[in-house]
Amino acid sequence: MTGTLEVDRPRDGVAVVRLNRPKQLNAIDEAMQHELAQTLAELAADRSAHAVVLTGSGRGFCAGIDMRNFGPGMLEADAPAIDRMAFQEKMAGLAEAVRALPQPVIAAVNGPCVGAGFALTLACDIRICSTAASFGNAAILLGLSGAEMGMSYHLPRIVGTSVAADWMLSGRTVSAEEADRRGLVSERVEPDALADRALELAALIADLSPLGVQLTKRALQVNTDATSLSSALELENRNQVISHATDEAAARRQKWSR
Structure with a gap:
């Protein structure tokens, strides 16, 4: 366990990474940003881990970046553009690191999945969700571009250009039912079955070559x-x-x- 993450090994070959700021719906602060990047780098080099599950603690998956209390690394709009670009690249690097893992990554989306959390989910190889899950692109609602952290790359390839444009341009909340219907997730299960189903799928993969x-x-x-x-x-x-x-x-x- 780190300060903002839990990493479990429930069985041989399977690693579960759990975002662990439940009171903040697992919003990403500066500590989580650093710890998640470090954990992903360690998993990439870990030959004993054959499949990875990414999920959240409590009732949320990830509410995006912590706008209220990210930490001292948060930059104001009048900061030099080069510094703000470095900040954005560091955030985008999280999604890139998930995609670059040699192991398949299963997103087990247990609740609200917004902004940066949505981007992390899109970077995973397999997405399953509970009926309590919801998805949203928060950046567009804050006056920013709705295209961030690989979202404009991944989402059209998963759900199609028109559906991706609907979700990214409106910023509306997408229910678990709609996510399932549109092919964002491969499976939708009851909340109390999500963890077991994710582990079952990870175990199937981990037992292969x-x-x-x-x-x-x-x-x-x-x-x-x-x-x-x-x-x-x-x-x-x-x-x-x-x-x-x-x-x-x-x-x-x-x-x-x-």
């Missing part, structure tokens, strides 16, 4: 932007040749051939 899983994750990311079927097949074919030659793949083929 780490190399095969990581190659699949990267192929999904790269080929979402593939310029053609042939370029997508080029990557897939290389991945199959690489993974086919491993001892683990040989052992699994032998098991299935019995």
Whole structure:
């Protein structure tokens, strides 16, 4: 446990990262920003972690950046542009770090998921939510651009351009039902079933070949932007040749051939 995060290992191969400022609906302050970046860097180098679950403590997933009490690192509008850019890049780096993890990341969205929290969720590979979850782009409501922390990249690819434009330009709250209907999440469950379902899914992934899983994750990311079927097949074919030659793949083929 850090000051703002809990990191659990409920079983071999699975790490659960829980945002832990429940009184603030897990809003990101300066301490959480630093601790989350450090934790993600540690997980990226941890070969014992094969799947990661990202969730929140209490009744919220993440209410975005803590506008009331972020810490001394918060800059005023009259601060030099270069300093404000550095601040924005540091925040955006959180979503980038989630996406860059070699392990698949499952977002278990347990409640309100707003702004930076929404961006973190979009950077995950799989999103499931409870019926108590809701989603929103808060920046547009504050007079800022609704495109931040990779949102304008990820969201149109997940739900389509028109739906993404609706959500990002209006800043309206999106219910768990609408998120499910639009394909933002792959599954919607009752609140008391969310944690178990996330762990069940993480365990399924963690029990597979780490190399095969990581190659699949990267192929999904790269080929979402593939310029053609042939370029997508080029990557897939290389991945199959690489993974086919491993001892683990040989052992699994032998098991299935019995």
